[in-house]
Amino acid sequence: xxxxxxxxxxxxxxxxxxxELAPPSSVHTxxxxxxxxAERDPVxxxxxxxxxxxxxxxxxxxxxxxxxxAAGDEVAFFPPMTGG
Amino acid sequence: xxxxxxxQEADFDPGAEIASLGPGAGGIGCFIGIVRGEAGGRKxxxxxxEHYPGMTERAVRAIAEEAEKRWNLSAVTVVHRVGRxxxxxxxxxxxxxxxxxxxxxxxTRFLIDWLKTExxxxxxxxxxxxxxxxxxxxxxxxxxAALWR
Numbered sequence: 001x002x003x004x005x006x007x008x009x010x011x012x013x014x015x016x017x018x019x020e021l022a023p024p025s026s027v028h029t030x031x032x033x034x035x036x037x038a039e040r041d042p043v044x045x046x047x048x049x050x051x052x053x054x055x056x057x058x059x060x061x062x063x064x065x066x067x068x069x070a071a072g073d074e075v076a077f078f079p080p081m082t083g084g
Numbered sequence: 085x086x087x088x089x090x091x092q093e094a095d096f097d098p099g100a101e102i103a104s105l106g107p108g109a110g111g112i113g114c115f116i117g118i119v120r121g122e123a124g125g126r127k128x129x130x131x132x133x134e135h136y137p138g139m140t141e142r143a144v145r146a147i148a149e150e151a152e153k154r155w156n157l158s159a160v161t162v163v164h165r166v167g168r169x170x171x172x173x174x175x176x177x178x179x180x181x182x183x184x185x186x187x188x189x190x191x192t193r194f195l196i197d198w199l200k201t202e203x204x205x206x207x208x209x210x211x212x213x214x215x216x217x218x219x220x221x222x223x224x225x226x227x228x229a230a231l232w233r
Contacts, residue, residue: 007134008134008206008208008218009218061142076139076204079218080201080220080221081203081206082205082222083135083164083176083200083201084117084176084196084203084205084225
């Protein structure tokens with residue numbers, strides 16, 4: 001089971017701020033999780049249609065597509081940051 | 085180094101924040117970000133700042149630690165507001181205190197450049213005509229942050 005968090009327009013497109021999902025055992029990395037989410041249903045498909053615009057963090061540390069996932073991880077997806 | 089980081093909805097008092105750094109520094113660099121009243125020629129009525137509670141504090145602390153590695157600083161303060169803000173309201177305060185002006189000013193610039201691209205904050209603009217839009221990351225901001233790498 002993974003805890004997924006969404007922020008900014010990604011949260012609006014997915015329709016909620018967080019969810020718990022159990023991806024299949026073939027999903028080992030952040031990039032594989034994004035592809036699985038995009039194919040899961042039309043809502044996630046639309047939200048993840050442009051993966052190049054999406055950044056990720058695993059357990060509150062910035063992560064890349066190759067970052068490995070483990071059960072219980074907190075995985076966040078969000079657009080490029082615009083603070084300051 | 086004394087580090088103060090606060091992510092808060094409430095406004096901040098720059099004078100009080102500067103005074104709280106106490107004596108010892110030869111100079112303090114200061115940057116204050118303020119909500120603009122327009123974007124791309126369109127009038128703005130408000131801005132909403134969203135963040136990732138927990139990760140935000142860690143990311144800002146990591147940026148402050150990076151500044152400490154690069155310059156000899158006696159204190160760093162970062163206060164970043166979240167929630168709905170009106171034009172003219174304060175968004176962010178960055179203070180960097182050092183013995184001399186060069187490290188104080190350079191570290192202040194570094195801290196705000198990295199805050200814009202390396203900390204999980206997102207801005208949404210609310211326009212006078214009722215429209216709203218998430219602010220897109222600017223290429224210039226990414227380049228400004230990259231100059232420090």
